[in-house]
Amino acid sequence: MTYSEKCVLCEAEADFEDYPIAFMLKISCGNCSTYTILRNAYDDLKDDQSYRKNERHLISGYFRELSERGLAQEKTFTLEEINRIISLPWVPKSVEDKANKLLSYIDRRSSYFQEPIEINFDTPAIAYCKNPRELACLYHELGKLNLINTNGQAPKGTHAMMARLTLTGAKEVERLKQASPNSKQCFVAMRFDQQMDNIYKNHIDSAVKATGFEPLRINDKEHNGDICDHIIGEIKKSRFLIADFTGLRPGVYYEAGFAHGLGLPVIFTCHEDWFDKEIDRQIKGTFPDGNPCECTEKTLRSVHFDLEHRNFIIWKNGPELQDKLIKRINATIS
Ligand SMILES: [Zn+2]
Known part of the structure; x- marks a missing residue:
């Protein structure tokens, strides 16, 4: 079912798609962008008695930024996630933070130095502003x-x-991009499959949050084109990186190497079956006389030798990884 109604976050007219069976709503708002949210989370936002009433514009700004960075696809926000948004490190806490968001927005849109970028005051979410007036004030202050x-x-x-x-x-934008010492973001480089997804959702995510940081994982399969720039941009903004070598995905080597080159701390982890283990490899072929040949040979499955001397966290299961990660982050990342 589709209909038009005022967006609960910014009161602009928006298009709603209602999926009653899945208890979710997809809302397309010209200011907040398109976001999908569970019905109970939406009802909670709508509640005028809620303490969140004065924070709706920050949530609006967050949805907008997530969408512009290409991180909102196929994501459905739960009540729990909505509750966490305000405390996320990248959500502005001051007027200066909002001004920086506006600068970053202009930079993101610019394809060359001094390209004129349109600032539409009907979209205050681009700088997490409460209304067009606040955005206009920020705009004029940046000019001054x-x-x-x-x-x-x-x-x-x-x-x-x-x-x-x-x-x-432009110099200020560069300074902001490099300002990782105060960043709360932890970039997680790892393999993407069902098993590792569960490890991420149930253990790595919890471990990072338990130490006061915010995990970010980018699934390169969901993106195309400028994924590499996107990953590099996010690593630059991170405080540290967790590189899990389970499955020996080449991208993990690349991302860990890049972070290391920037001087960011890297925590190396790997499931014990992938760290240094002798396995049987099946070989199938044909003898010169045409008869089929099938045999197994012993081979060593291990992370690249240059990395072996790193202080790896070798793990057997999710809870163990979670526990060791919390200890390592607390001990090495301040
Ligand atoms: Zn809106």
Whole structure:
């Protein structure tokens, strides 16, 4: 069932798709972007008595940013996740944080230095603002600080103005991108399959959160094109990286190497069956006389020798990995 109604987060007119059997709603809002949410979480947001009433615009900004970064696809938000959004490290806590969000937005949209970017005041979510007025104030303040150039004509009939990053603004954006020492993000590089998905959801995710950090995992199968830039951008913004070598996925070597090159701490982990284990390998072939040949040979399955001297966490099961990760993060990441 589809219908139009006001978006609960920003009160703009939005399109709703209702999936009663799955208890979920898909909402397409011009300000917040498209988000899918469980019905009980939506009802909770709608409750005017809820303490969250004054935080709706921050949740709106979060959905918008998630969507712009390509991280919102096929994600359904639960009540528990909505409850956590406000405390996430990347959600602004101050006016300065919001101003930085606006700068980052302009940078994200720019394909070359000084490209004029349209700032539509009807989309305050781009900088986690409560209303068009707050966004307009931020815009003019950035102009006064010479971080953006506000000259330029916006398309007629829109509530928009143009912005171009100045050299000072571009430098500030670079500084923000490099500001990982204060980041709460932990990038998790690992194999993607059903078994490892369960390990991630039930153990790695919990371990990282238990130590006050926020895990981020990017499934490269869900993306195309600029996935590499996207991964590199997120690693740069992270405080540290967890690299799990179970399954010996090549991307994990790459991501761990990149983080190491940036000087970020890397925690190496691997299931014991993949770390250093002799296994039987089946070989099938044909003898020169045409008869089939089938045999097994012993081979060593192990992580690359250059990495063996790293202080690996070798794990047998999820709870053990979770426990060891918490201890390692607490001991080495401050
Ligand atoms: Zn909205």
